[in-house]
Amino acid sequence: MADENQQTPQAQLERLAQTFAQETEQVSSASGVASLADAEKRLAALKDLRVKFVGKKSELASLKKMIGRIPAESRSAFGQSVQQSEALFVRTLDDAEQSLNAYIQSARSARESLDVTLPGRRPRQGHLHPITLMRQRIEDIFVSLGYAVEDDREIETDFYNFDALNIPEGHPARDPQDTFYTTDGFALRSQTSTVQIHAMQRRGAPVRMIAPGRVFRRDTPDPTHNPMFYQVEGLCVDRGITMAHLKGTLAEFVHRLFGPETRTRFRPSYFPFTEPSAEVDYSCFSCGGPGCRICKWSGWIELGGSGMVHPNVLRAANIDPEEFTGFAFGLGIDRTCARIYQLDDIRLLFENDVRFLEQFR
Ligand SMILES: [Zn+2]
Numbered sequence: 001m002a003d004e005n006q007q008t009p010q011a012q013l014e015r016l017a018q019t020f021a022q023e024t025e026q027v028s029s030a031s032g033v034a035s036l037a038d039a040e041k042r043l044a045a046l047k048d049l050r051v052k053f054v055g056k057k058s059e060l061a062s063l064k065k066m067i068g069r070i071p072a073e074s075r076s077a078f079g080q081s082v083q084q085s086e087a088l089f090v091r092t093l094d095d096a097e098q099s100l101n102a103y104i105q106s107a108r109s110a111r112e113s114l115d116v117t118l119p120g121r122r123p124r125q126g127h128l129h130p131i132t133l134m135r136q137r138i139e140d141i142f143v144s145l146g147y148a149v150e151d152d153r154e155i156e157t158d159f160y161n162f163d164a165l166n167i168p169e170g171h172p173a174r175d176p177q178d179t180f181y182t183t184d185g186f187a188l189r190s191q192t193s194t195v196q197i198h199a200m201q202r203r204g205a206p207v208r209m210i211a212p213g214r215v216f217r218r219d220t221p222d223p224t225h226n227p228m229f230y231q232v233e234g235l236c237v238d239r240g241i242t243m244a245h246l247k248g249t250l251a252e253f254v255h256r257l258f259g260p261e262t263r264t265r266f267r268p269s270y271f272p273f274t275e276p277s278a279e280v281d282y283s284c285f286s287c288g289g290p291g292c293r294i295c296k297w298s299g300w301i302e303l304g305g306s307g308m309v310h311p312n313v314l315r316a317a318n319i320d321p322e323e324f325t326g327f328a329f330g331l332g333i334d335r336t337c338a339r340i341y342q343l344d345d346i347r348l349l350f351e352n353d354v355r356f357l358e359q360f361r
Pocket of ligand 1: 284290
């Protein structure tokens with residue numbers, strides 16, 4: 001039989017009081033606390049001790065239950081001893097908890113207080129993204145040529161995305177494989193030409209504007225494609241506007257962007273919203289003609305598409321094509337950016353890796 005069972009309840013209570021004193025000594029005194037972490041550790045240990053010594057399943061609780069079975073002559077004395085011990089345990093634990101909490105509180109507020117004499121930490125200065133820098137250069141050139149900068153919504157109705165741009169139902173550009181449709185009749189714009197329609201409807205003719213912004217197409221990302229990219233489209237509508245104005249404007253644009261020696265070249269092309277239409281190239285800014293890696297040894301770099309605004313597009317914006325004519329053009333901002341900075345992969349522009357972006361201050 002275990003020793004414990006042969007003890008009288010009185011002896012058991014005395015032994016319990018001794019054990020309590022020993023075990024609480026390590027955690028109860030806040031004076032020996034070494035750190036905030038130490039105090040928090042002691043506080044947790046204190047919780048365990050409370051369960052062990054005054055909990056419902058503690059030895060003290062079972063001693064309390066014994067009171068009734070003690071012989072009548074010593075019952076009242078034993079009952080008092082149990083009560084005194086319990087009061088002592090609870091008080092000791094409460095005091096310890098209080099002083100540990102006080103320590104923790106003052107340690108925390110000391111840690112959070114501010115030393116105003118310390119030198120401040122200078123935040124790292126950011127800078128604009130290369131696409132933003134490129135967009136601003138393009139905007140500056142056209143603003144100085146008398147163009148307004150317009151922006152508009154990125155989710156469009158079929159009317160603005162297609163119908164008004166003379167892209168009829170059944171045209172491959174309307175294919176869900178190329179366009180991000182949202183709910184019925186809405187799609188993420190696949191070109192910023194949509195802004196031209198809004199602007200013409202709002203201002204009427206004459207109008208001279210550029211629309212830089214994001215467009216969306218269902219392309220699989222690869223070194224030269226991204227499903228979201230930046231375009232800038234330009235529009236000039238007035239009386240007597242001809243293809244010569246278009247050529248002169250884009251020639252002036254590349255002179256200002258790449259230097260006065262830059263030449264332009266127009267190749268016949270087809271777009272639903274312009275007639276006639278042309279692809280525009282400019283002479284390579286790096287080699288100037290003989291050919292190099294940047295121009296893929298052709299001497300020319302593609303700028304974008306252009307043409308005379310189709311009469312149907314003017315009509316969709318309530319402008320009389322008998323009175324007004326206009327030209328329009330579009331180019332990729334990120335693509336131009338990638339060319340200028342000689343990036344092999346256009347996706348680098350969208351990954352937002354600071355180590356990469358820091359090169360373009
Ligand atoms: Zn070249």
